[in-house]
Amino acid sequence: MxxxxxxxxxxxxxxxxxxxxxxxxxxxxxxxKNMFGDTFHIYGTFRNVGGLQVGNNVRFVGINVGTVESIHIISDTLARVDMVIKEKAHPFIKSDAIANIGSDGLMGDKLIIISATSDNAVIIKDKGLIETVDPVDFGQVMDKVSRIADNAEVITEQLAGIATQINAGKGSIGTLLYSDKVAKNLEGSVDNLKQGTAGFSQNMDALKHNFLLKGYYKKKARAKEQQETIEQFKEDTTGQNLNKKEKRKAERKLKKELKQ
Amino acid sequence: MAQEIYIPSYKRVLEEAGNQVLFMFRFFRNIFRFDFEWNELVRQCYMIGYRSFPLVAITGFIVGFVMTLQAEPTMKEFGAESYIPRMVAVSLIREICPVIIALICAGKVASGIGAELGSMKVTEQVEAMEVSGANPIQYLVVTRILACMFMIPLLNIAAEGLGLLGSYAGINIGEHVSPVLFFNKAFTSITFGDLLPSFIKTVFFGFAIGFVGCYKGYNSDRGTESVGIAANSAVVNASLWIIVMDAIAVQLTNALGY
Amino acid sequence: MKEETKTEHTTADNGPVISIKGLAKSFGSNTVLQDINMDLHKEENLVILGKSGTGKSVTIKCIVGLLAQDKGQIKVFNEEVSTLSEDQLKELRIRIGFLFQSGALYDSMTVRENLEFPLRRVLKLRDKSDIDKRVEEILEGVGLPDAIDKMPSELSGGMRKRIGLARTMILKPEIMLYDEPTTGLDPITSKEISELIQSMKTNYHVSSIIITHDIACAKITADRILVMDSGTIVAEGSFDELEHSKDKLVNSFFK
Known part of the structure; x- marks a missing residue:
């Protein structure tokens, strides 16, 4: 068909x-993979690439600017890593920039991080060599961790010694925690303080009744009362639907009364 | 009357294998014959490719969608939700889409070819074509196998695309991820080493589907029930071929370092 | 024209167009043909009578090379069929028409496409008006000009046979092989088909082998009759001769 x-x-x-x-x-x-568009190439040598793979990202100021093109062993201690970088990033990567191998998150891929060190150096050449810092070796990290652990052991031992001395009531902290004498002294001081404050409040009352200061205290009390009345009125009027004019009139009237 | 000849089963298997190889030779010889059936090829591409598209599209989309939803709780446990697009993309493109689409097409296309050629054989249409001096292999077999080889990879690509879309939809049920971010993440993990073997693999899957369908249909016996047998054994054998080819392909790609 | 060169006569005018000697064929342990000897002469209708399963169809399938014989010679136009290359066999098949029992119409195509199929693929015709002309002409010849755009599934058994015949005759073969042309048809349609076969001989000058167990068909078409049983030919003669045969088996066909 x-x-x-x-x-x-x-x-x-x-x-x-x-x-x-x-x-x-x-x-x-x-x-x-930066296969299209303008790119340029750089390479660096590492003692240890720490599991870096072809195709891993290259980052500059935290932006992915390229990928790892190839990794070769060039001697018994060195590996050469070739990178393809976008031409757009070229003017910012200087000849004294440093490449190191990092990782993306806890379980992330390995990547190369290029970081700038100065502004005034010349721009890196195409197919040029970039300086490198070897990645932190896990063995070295373990070494450091074990040293930290050793220190911690010494510190805890000393702390334990101090604690036993305190328990035994030795030294000033020991005395403070374990002797009754200090506590009794403190109680006496608190009693004295109580008596002092009672006397002060009596003095203040006497001051209020003094004729010179009587007017001041009276005025203060009236202002407080006035304020309360206005607020009371506002609450009343907002509930009803009084028109604005009446409301203002009533308000003025009330204020006059209060002034007298 | 001649004596009943007993043929051991292993000889039958060898005979079958030999017949298949001969059939394959006939197919390859007829591809490069004069008078290629372009029109019939286009029609078969329409029947095999275009007509299978809805089924393949729905399957692809749902596979991507379901995979994402299935992976989410586990990935969340590891705090690696941002790896879902990459994981889904790699597994869809490398393995799941090629195999699932090929198996679905084995069910739809291989059985269709097996039944069609089988019924043509039973009603003597194939022989009629042969005795009229026309070339049934060229007209019926070459066009179908080639159409499968062209269309199955395309269907697979479509399913992969829709699978990623399904995965995107699956992720967006729980949280909002922009499509740019999703596809960027998905494509950072895919390399040509993933796409190319998958594409080549599907060409071979297409060949298996077309070839097995044609072979079973073309060599079906007389009688109406043999049409059913042809269609059924076409599906079974094509599926088996696909699975075995997939196992070989994974070894090959690993050996080649992709 | 291309097909003129292909259908050119290459045989001597006097000799038989088909000559079979000592033909034997078996499938596994089942021997179908034991020893068949026969000749088909030019412009002759040869009817082979026999019960079902006596190897009549196998014989004519061997003639067109659909089956390979185990023993014996089959010469068509003085060429041994089993030694022909694929291309030679194709050339030969163009000169032989084969009408299948069911008509074997391509059921995914319309009648027109069925008839165009051999024209385009075998005769490599490209001219649309020429193809149309031939299609209409042959449909006229089998008396079904209205069926041109129908699908085979819409046709009755007799019509299918006619279209099948038309598709074979459109290549203008020199030999026609009919495999049970009247099986499964009612007596009236059978008679029509038989008359059509007869008219093919007079109109197109073909030599034919007609396989049948239908004595009515044999009566209309036969110039000569062979009776076959269990892989051998048991009787030969004209219709009248065999009708009065004393042989029990031969006699059973004429009752």
Whole structure:
């Protein structure tokens, strides 16, 4: 049976769409691997690449600017890592920049971090060598950790000694915690303080009744009362739907009364 | 009357294998014959590719969607939710989509070809074509196998794309992730070493589907029930071929370092 | 024209077009043909009578090379069929028409596409108007000009046979092989088909082998009849001769 025109068109569209998807995928992968667009190459040598793999990211100021292109062993102690970097990042990477190997999160991939050291150096050359810092070796980390643990042991031993002395009531802290004498002295001081404050409040009462200061205290009490009345009134009027004029009138009236 | 000849089963297996190899030779010889059946190829591409698309699209989307939802609790436990797009993308493209789509197409396409050619064989249409001097292998077999080889990879690509879309939908049930971030993450982990073997693999899966379907249909016996047998054994054998080929492919890609 | 060169006569005018000597064929342990000897002459209708399963169909399938014989010679146009290369066999098959029992129409195609199929693929015709002309002409010949755009599933058994015949005759073969042309048809349609076979001989000058167990068909079509039983030919003669045969088996066909 002959393929009809509609079938041909549908097949054509389907094939075309599939190919577009395929090419789109290839392009996206290539874009992530810096296969398209302008790039330049640099390389660095490391004693230990710490599990870095071809295709890992290269970061500069925290931005992915390239990928690891290849890793070769060049001698019994050195590995050469070639990187492809986007041309856009080229002007910012200087010849004295330093590359080191880090990792992305706790269970993340390894990556190369390029960090700048100065502003005035010249821009790094294409296919140029970049200085490197070897990544922290896990063995070294363990070494440090064990030294820290040793120190901690010494410190805890000493602390334990101090604690036993305190328990035995030796030294000033020991006396403070374990002798009754100090506590009794403190009780006596508190009693004295109580008596002192009672006397002070009597003095203040006497002052209020003194005629010179009587007016001041009276005024203060009236102002407080006035304020309360206004607030009371406001509460009343907001509940009802009085018009503004009446409200203002009533307010003025009330204020007059209070002034007298 | 001649004596009943007993044929041991291993000889039958060898005979079957030999027949398949001969059939394969006939197929390859007829590809490069004069008068290629372009029109029939396009029609078969329509039947095999376009007509299977809805099924494949739904499957691809749901596989991506379900994988994401299944992976989420476990990945959350490890605090590695941001790895879901990468994980789903790599597993979809390397393994799950090629195999699932091929198996689905084995069910849909291989059985269809097996039944169609089987019924043509039973009703003597294949022989009629042969005795009229036309070339049934060229017209019926070459077009179908080639259409499978072109269309199954395309269907697979479509399913992979839709699978990623499904995964994106799955992630967005729980939280909001922008599509740019999702696809960026998904594609950072995919390399050509993932895409290319997967693509080549599906071409071979397509060949297996078309070839087994055609072989079983073309060599079906007389009688109506043999049409059913042809369709059924086409599906079973094509699925088996796909699984075995997949096992070989993974060894090959690993050996080649992809 | 291309097909003119292909259908050119290459045989001597006097000799038989098909000559079979000592043909034997078995499937596994089942011997179907033991020793078949026969000749088909030019412009002759040869009817092979026999019960079902006596190897009549196997014989004509051997003639077109669909099955390979175990023993014996099959010469068509003086060429041994089993020694032909694939291309030579294809050339030969163009000159032989084969009508299958069921008609064997390609059921995914319309009648027109069925008829165009051999024209485009065997004769490699490309000219649309030429193809249309031939299709209409042959449909006229089998008396079904209206069926041109129908699907095979819409046709009756007799119509399918006619279209099947048309598809075979469209290549203008020199030899026609009919495999049970009237099986499964009612007597009236059977008679029509038999008359059609007869008219093919007079109109297109073909030599034919007609396999049947239908005596009515044999009566209309036969110039000569062979009677076959269990892989051998047991009787030969004209319809009248065999009708009065004393042989029990031969006689049973004519009752």
């Amino acid at each position: 002959k393929a009809t025109f509609g079938q041909k068109v549908k097949t054509g569209i389907f094939t075309f769409a599939g190919l577009v998807l395929l090419i789109g995928g290839i392009f996206l992968i290539g874009k992530n």
